[in-house]
Amino acid sequence: MKVLLTGGAGYIGSHTYVALKEHGHEIVILDNFSNANRLVLDRLAQLFQEKVEHVEADIRDRSTLDDVFEAHKPDAVIHFAGAKAVGESATDPLKYYSNNVSGSQTLLEAMDAAEIRNIVFSSSATVYGVPQALPLTEDHPLSSTNTYGATKLIVEDMLRALHGADPRWSVAILRYFNPVGAHPSGEIGEDPGGIPNNLMPYITQVAVGRLAQLKVYGDDYDTSDGTGVRDYIHVSDLAQGHVAALKLMNTGTCTPINLGTGTGYSVLDMIKTFERVNEVSVPYSIAERRPGDVAANWADAQRAKELLGWQAQLGIEAMCADGWRWQSRNPKGYDQTN
Numbered sequence: 051m052k053v054l055l056t057g058g059a060g061y062i063g064s065h066t067y068v069a070l071k072e073h074g075h076e077i078v079i080l081d082n083f084s085n086a087n088r089l090v091l092d093r094l095a096q097l098f099q100e101k102v103e104h105v106e107a108d109i110r111d112r113s114t115l116d117d118v119f120e121a122h123k124p125d126a127v128i129h130f131a132g133a134k135a136v137g138e139s140a141t142d143p144l145k146y147y148s149n150n151v152s153g154s155q156t157l158l159e160a161m162d163a164a165e166i167r168n169i170v171f172s173s174s175a176t177v178y179g180v181p182q183a184l185p186l187t188e189d190h191p192l193s194s195t196n197t198y199g200a201t202k203l204i205v206e207d208m209l210r211a212l213h214g215a216d217p218r219w220s221v222a223i224l225r226y227f228n229p230v231g232a233h234p235s236g237e238i239g240e241d242p243g244g245i246p247n248n249l250m251p252y253i254t255q256v257a258v259g260r261l262a263q264l265k266v267y268g269d270d271y272d273t274s275d276g277t278g279v280r281d282y283i284h285v286s287d288l289a290q291g292h293v294a295a296l297k298l299m300n301t302g303t304c305t306p307i308n309l310g311t312g313t314g315y316s317v318l319d320m321i322k323t324f325e326r327v328n329e330v331s332v333p334y335s336i337a338e339r340r341p342g343d344v345a346a347n348w349a350d351a352q353r354a355k356e357l358l359g360w361q362a363q364l365g366i367e368a369m370c371a372d373g374w375r376w377q378s379r380n381p382k383g384y385d386q387t388n
């Protein structure tokens with residue numbers, strides 16, 4: 051298929067580019083580089099010895115989207131573009147409504163006009179709110195505990211309404227759990243600006259000496275060791291999940307699907323495994339719980355297996371080893387002059 055990746059220069063998008071290429075798909079990246087480094091394009095080009103087809107544009111720019119659909123005529127869109135920091139969504143909510151909600155609406159309008167009605171959407175396990183039961187199945191009630199989550203839920207609702215009104219649309223709503231790690235080449239990986247919001251880049255930046263100490267937010271949760279438990283999934287597995295989700299294109303269905311491993315690990319499990327596998331130390335201290343964090347969540351990963359024939363292959367050791375390979379080879383991320 052020919053696939054347009056909005057936000058394709060970002061962390062998950064760049065790994066999905068690799069997985070799609072390996073399966074012989076044709077790809078165009080559309081990204082405004084608001085949270086990505088242009089050097090990622092060079093790395094992707096090196097991996098495949100081929101120029102990366104890309105457009106620098108914002109998904110809110112309707113006329114550019116029209117031009118891109120006219121010029122490239124993609125069969126489907128995988129829609130990663132959006133802002134994703136929970137904390138920032140509390141202090142700058144309009145950025146989230148504009149980028150995530152308005153941006154998605156503009157994209158869908160342009161797709162409809164171009165008669166491209168196949169979309170894979172990056173949603174998140176955050177749409178389950180506070181878990182009422184574990185593991186989380188796709189039928190768990192939906193709610194939001196923060197503005198970022200609210201925008202994901204609104205876009206999910208928009209997609210369900212669109213499909214309800216016009217069943218020519220094929221929609222795969224992928225609810226990611228906690229993507230970590232990096233491509234095994236060490237050439238691409240997660241490169242957040244500022245203090246990382248997520249655990250793995252925080253661990254790798256402490257291990258590489260960019261940050262002095264990791265803060266573990268809360269050790270008094272009702273979990274085996276008191277620290278938060280999450281379903282970490284290797285980003286390469288997640289990327290393969292997108293390749294598999296293309297099976298749902300041109301089916302006239304609208305389906306939410308969890309992409310997780312089905313297993314939860316605590317923060318301390320992650321730190322200890324990272325130290326053991328990579329033979330590095332990660333000093334940490336215990337800090338207050340962060341408001342809005344839940345004690346534990348992990349996925350029921352059955353639907354992805356049944357519908358897509360996909361299941362995660364890589365375990366916690368590979369997540370830790372690959373995350374470290376990326377960071378140790380690129381201590382400052384993509385731009386070593388930072």
Ligand SMILES: NC(=O)c1ccc[n+]([C@@H]2O[C@H](COP(=O)([O-])OP(=O)(O)OC[C@H]3O[C@@H](n4cnc5c(N)ncnc54)[C@H](O)[C@@H]3O)[C@@H](O)[C@H]2O)c1
Binds near residue numbers: 086226229
């Ligand atoms: N990383 C996670 O933990 C996680 C978990 C669940 C869901 N998601 C969702 O997956 C998607 C990808 O996440 P990621 O971790 O790769 O994030 P990322 O920030 O690395 O990638 C997002 C990309 O979108 C681009 N972008 C942002 N706004 C844009 C706009 N208006 N127009 C064009 N490009 C724009 C950014 O420059 C960036 O390259 C996001 O929608 C995110 O909400 C991520």
